[in-house]
Amino acid sequence: MTSRTTGPATTGGGAGAPRRRLRARAVALRTWLMSRLFVPLRKKRKAHLRYAAILDGQTVNLHAVLPPSAGLPDRAEIVLRRGRRRHHSEARVYEGPAGEILADAAVLLGAELGGAPVEAGRWKLRLRVHSGRRSRSLALLLLKPPVPYEGPTKPMAASPVSGARHRLGQSVTGNARVVSAAARPAVEVTKVHMTHAGITVDFRVLGTRVDEPWVEFVASKHRIEQTVGVIEPGGFRVDVPLDAMAPRRGRPQHWDVVLRDGSGQSMRLGRRLHDVRNPLRVFAMPSMAITPQGHPPLIVHPRYTPAGNLRVTCTRMPEAG
Known part of the structure; x- marks a missing residue:
């Protein structure tokens, strides 16, 4: 057997403490702005996400309650948008036990899986509802980011197929979005x-x-x-x-x-x-x-x-x- 003289495998270091403190302050400020300013002004006109998570690393699972003004649509879809690129995925709308109008959706991410061909970047999430010939686009408010659950398993940090990384995020006004990044080598x-x-x-x-x-x-x-x-x-x-x-x-x-x-x-x-x-x-x-x-x-x-x-x-x- 022959051998080559090469250095050991290396890995990159993490962010420093000052950067983590700055990020924590930015998150706290954004949360305050959403809860005190943006959410009260927009909650009656937008869809509110009761549940949102990416558990398998490649599927966005959503459960939302629609505003009363939306009524019971004939059909609905989730629109994933970045710039001029859009991907549509069917959503289910139905009346809940308390008379509220609910929507469920599962959006698969990744062209290699037959899902949305997302690339690295921030993708806006919106719910488009259709009643007859009329349609309306609703922002999806995400008031609280997903919280990791306890147990023998945990949410996947990356797609098990492609290694691409997807997570749910929030805009400063509380709108949900998908933040995607390429697979790490x-x-x-x-x-x-x-x-x-x-x-x-x-x-x-x-x-x-x-x-x-x-x-x-x-x-x-x-x-x-x-x-x-x-x-x-x-x-x-x-x-x-x-x-x-x-x-x-x-x-x-x-x-x-x-x-x-x-x-x-x-x-x-x-x-x-x-x-x-x-x-x-x-x-x-x-x-x-x-x-x-x-x-x-x-x-x-x-x-x-x-x-x-x-x-x-x-x-x-x-x-x-």
């Missing part, structure tokens, strides 16, 4: 194949392009370069080189998995596009006795670190000496 593990003869890892690259990629298995003072195969557009497969990963001593050897390419990119393989709060437990994989061809058997344990990175631990079988 990442290498997402899709499957780990384990047999008694070896391990194969399937993965896909999100948010960036790779030029002539290869995978490096990195442990203390050791670095093994491994070629990758293409299994689909953006999808790759690599065989874990267990024949070269056996520790020379009795101690376990921990191997991290890094994707590199000819442009100098360096990204850890891992699993991050999920909604579970305890990925170490949910995505746990068993250890297995594996016998690489022509080598003594090993105990191999692929697993994910607390940061979600893939790591392969190899230990010599006791009887192997």
Whole structure:
């Protein structure tokens, strides 16, 4: 095996404390303006969102009460707008138990899913209602942003298909909007194949392009370069080189998995596009006795670190000496 001299994978730092304090003050001021000024003036003329959330990372779920002046429309739709671009999605309107007029909608985001072809930026949300030949556009007031719920799962921070990030936001006047951002560059593990003869890892690259990629298995003072195969557009497969990963001593050897390419990119393989709060437990994989061809058997344990990175631990079988 050959190796290249390259630096370690790096990640960007977060925002500093002054920026967080400034953002918190801006949010507090906006909340005060909405509750004291804009909402009382507009609440009787606009639709009010009782529920709004993006739970799966790619579907906007809405439940709104319409103003009395809207009556019971024949039909309704959600309009997602940014500049001259518009996307229409059907909404259901009906009369509630207390006589109020309600609207429900689920807006799928992402052209690759057959949904709204949203790009990075802020997208306005409006409810358009139709009664006969007349139509009316209503702003959707979002008085309180979605609050994360407790439990074994949590809302997805990004689409599990594309990695694109979507969240609900508010304008200074309280109107709901969707804020979208492109996928962060990442290498997402899709499957780990384990047999008694070896391990194969399937993965896909999100948010960036790779030029002539290869995978490096990195442990203390050791670095093994491994070629990758293409299994689909953006999808790759690599065989874990267990024949070269056996520790020379009795101690376990921990191997991290890094994707590199000819442009100098360096990204850890891992699993991050999920909604579970305890990925170490949910995505746990068993250890297995594996016998690489022509080598003594090993105990191999692929697993994910607390940061979600893939790591392969190899230990010599006791009887192997």
